[in-house]
Amino acid sequence: MLENEQINEYFDRYIRNELTDNERVEFENRLISDETFGLDFKLYSDIVMGIKIASEDKLREKLTEWDEQNKSNIKGKTVLRVMYLAAAAIIVLVIGVAIVFKFQQKQTHDDIIAANEKIIDKDSSLYKDKQSEKITEEQKQQNANEEKLLALNLYDQNYKQYPNKVFPKSRGEIPSDSFARAMYYYDQQEYKLSQELLLQLNLSDPENIDISYYLAMTEMAIGHFNNALKILLELEKLKPVKYYHACMWYIGLLYLQLEKIDLAKTQFEKLIESKNPYSIASENILKLFNK
Amino acid sequence: MNPQKLLEEIKIGNEKVFKEFYLENRNAFITYTHNKYSLDKEVLMEIYQDAILAFRNNIIEGRLTVFTCKPKTYLFEIGIHLIGKELRKRKLEVRMPEHLEYTYADKDANVVSKMEMNETVQFVRDELKRLGDKCFKLLYAFYFEKKSMEIIAKEMDYVNIDSAKSSKYNCFQKLKDSVLKNFSKMNLQSI
Numbered sequence: 304m305l306e307n308e309q310i311n312e313y314f315d316r317y318i319r320n321e322l323t324d325n326e327r328v329e330f331e332n333r334l335i336s337d338e339t340f341g342l343d344f345k346l347y348s349d350i351v352m353g354i355k356i357a358s359e360d361k362l363r364e365k366l367t368e369w370d371e372q373n374k375s376n377i378k379g380k381t382v383l384r385v386m387y388l389a390a391a392a393i394i395v396l397v398i399g400v401a402i403v404f405k406f407q408q409k410q411t412h413d414d415i416i417a418a419n420e421k422i423i424d425k426d427s428s429l430y431k432d433k434q435s436e437k438i439t440e441e442q443k444q445q446n447a448n449e450e451k452l453l454a455l456n457l458y459d460q461n462y463k464q465y466p467n468k469v470f471p472k473s474r475g476e477i478p479s480d481s482f483a484r485a486m487y488y489y490d491q492q493e494y495k496l497s498q499e500l501l502l503q504l505n506l507s508d509p510e511n512i513d514i515s516y517y518l519a520m521t522e523m524a525i526g527h528f529n530n531a532l533k534i535l536l537e538l539e540k541l542k543p544v545k546y547y548h549a550c551m552w553y554i555g556l557l558y559l560q561l562e563k564i565d566l567a568k569t570q571f572e573k574l575i576e577s578k579n580p581y582s583i584a585s586e587n588i589l590k591l592f593n594k
Numbered sequence: 595m596n597p598q599k600l601l602e603e604i605k606i607g608n609e610k611v612f613k614e615f616y617l618e619n620r621n622a623f624i625t626y627t628h629n630k631y632s633l634d635k636e637v638l639m640e641i642y643q644d645a646i647l648a649f650r651n652n653i654i655e656g657r658l659t660v661f662t663c664k665p666k667t668y669l670f671e672i673g674i675h676l677i678g679k680e681l682r683k684r685k686l687e688v689r690m691p692e693h694l695e696y697t698y699a700d701k702d703a704n705v706v707s708k709m710e711m712n713e714t715v716q717f718v719r720d721e722l723k724r725l726g727d728k729c730f731k732l733l734y735a736f737y738f739e740k741k742s743m744e745i746i747a748k749e750m751d752y753v754n755i756d757s758a759k760s761s762k763y764n765c766f767q768k769l770k771d772s773v774l775k776n777f778s779k780m781n782l783q784s785i
Contacts (some may be wrong), residue, residue: 306765319740320656346714351737353718356711357730358648360719360739362702366616366643373617452626455663455671459678528662562663584778 314347331477373379450592451562457588458559464492465520467551469513482514494524512543516550523553532557548574552581555588570590597661599783604653605693607739616646619666623673631677641680644705645673651705654740714773736762 316322340423421500470478470486478484485500498521504514515534522531532554539550551574558567571585595603605613623645624638633641644706649669652658661668711719722730732750735741741749747758 309762309769311763311766312759315736322749346770346773349712349714350766350773352711353715353769354722354733355738356715357719357722358734359705361645361730361734362650362738363643369617370620370639371615384705451667452670452674455667456674458670459675486758526658526662527660562667 310343311347313343318348318351328477357487365556434546450564453591454559454562454564454567457591460555461559461584462523462556462586464524465517467517467554469517488519489521492524494521497521498527512538512541512546516543516546519553523557528557528560532561548579548581551584555585564592595750597665600665601653601658601661604650607735607741612650614666619669623668626670627673627677631681633677633680637680638677641673641676644676645669645706648672648676667754690711714777717773717776720771721769725765729761729768732758732762732765 305383313330315555317327322330327444334344467486467490470483478487481500481504485497485504488494488497488500498518501514501518503513506519508514515538515584519531519534519538522528522534535550535554535557538546539554542548551570555567555570555574558564571589574585575582600611600615604615620639620642623642624635627633627638627641628635640766646669649658649672658668663671722733728750735746735749736743743755743758743762746752746762747755750758752758753762
């Protein structure tokens with residue numbers, strides 16, 4: 304029988320992913336078979352959730368404090384800047400008056416005006432040229448940024464978990480077969496656990512298309528976008544009937560996520576060439592880019 | 595700062611780096627989203643805070659281990675996702691294909707304080723305010739910042755790891771006792 308403190312530590316290790324695979328399986332089995340253990344864990348989880356929420360409240364307060372500090376810093380800086388500008392303006396004014404006074408002694412009034420207008424014209428045309436160059440560059444940069452954000456937004460809107468078609472009834476008890484267990488975790492959206500199992504399976508059976516495909520799906524779900532892309536590009540070359548269009552679709556989405564917009568567009572263009580489950584969504588994405 | 599360094603610093607709880615990243619991107623996010631979506635700046639400010647909290651949670655919980663895009667882009671992506679949720683909540687028109695309406699994934703934009711909570715969780719949240727600063731800091735460091743007991747013991751000046759562990763257990767136990775005083779164990783089952 305474990306003491307209270309040891310039980311707490313056991314729970315801590317579970318939620319922090321510090322248990323070995325065997326210990327984890329044993330833990331999860333016990334959750335199902337031992338009612339008291341299950342109740343204790345439920346209470347523990349609620350307390351931890353409460354701690355996390357109170358902690359998040361605390362951090363949120365801190366963010367608001369930072370905002371306030373930043374605002375007063377900016378106000379302080381603005382006041383200082385105004386003072387500097389005022390001082391600079393006074394100095395310029397004094398120098399300007401002195402220069403004009405000196406010129407007036409040597410030149411006629413008309414000469415001074417002509418000279419001043421020339422200077423103003425020159426300065427103004429230089430300023431206009433620089434401004435228009437700056438605007439074009441900024442516009443280009445802004446367009447590029449907007450296109451990238453559109454890509455990310457489209458990824459977000461279009462990405463969804465590919466259904467489990469290999470072990471469709473994997474809910475319920477945790478299966479003992481590794482692949483079935485990986486798909487069980489996949490259904491539970493425990494993608495990291497699923498990915499770890501699929502990775503091992505893929506090493507021992509690299510030819511298995513189902514394993515490779517779902518490994519790519521889990522890599523994608525946990526944000527390993529480059530890994531997912533690499534696997535899907537390999538699969539696409541094999542043209543597997545079962546996953547061909549899905550491969551192309553997720554490759555397109557991954558290009559969006561990785562901000563490789565031209566490659567993404569090419570991928571979606573390929574998908575609208577024939578009728579498939581992804582052709583309409585691909586067409587919509589291309590329309591948004593062409594707008 | 596390079597993205598991986600940023601990630602590592604946030605993971606170990608470097609508040610200075612986190613603060614800089616938060617302030618650095620705030621105005622750009624508010625300006626960009628205010629022009630694009632018809633939401634008040636106050637609402638967008640709250641969404642930005644939610645986004646940065648989710649961003650941080652993803653790093654601390656180990657869901658984000660490497661950036662595949664710029665950190666700012668990733669942060670904005672979370673923010674835009676949360677804006678989508680807010681717009682849907684307000685039942686405004688959002689351009690989104692019908693077949694995707696119910697599949698819009700929440701994967702990376704979770705903020706625990708915005709989740710539904712049961713009575714026990716709510717009770718613990720309030721009870722923590724009465725528990726004292728030292729206990730709160732200890733539990734904050736272990737459960738929210740995911741720091742190891744070794745680091746916690748060092749940072750909070752405990753004599754050794756065992757003493758920090760024992761304090762943590764006592765604090766947790768105080769919370770547990772309060773919960774059990776207020777709710778019977780059997781009732782907890784149904785909450």
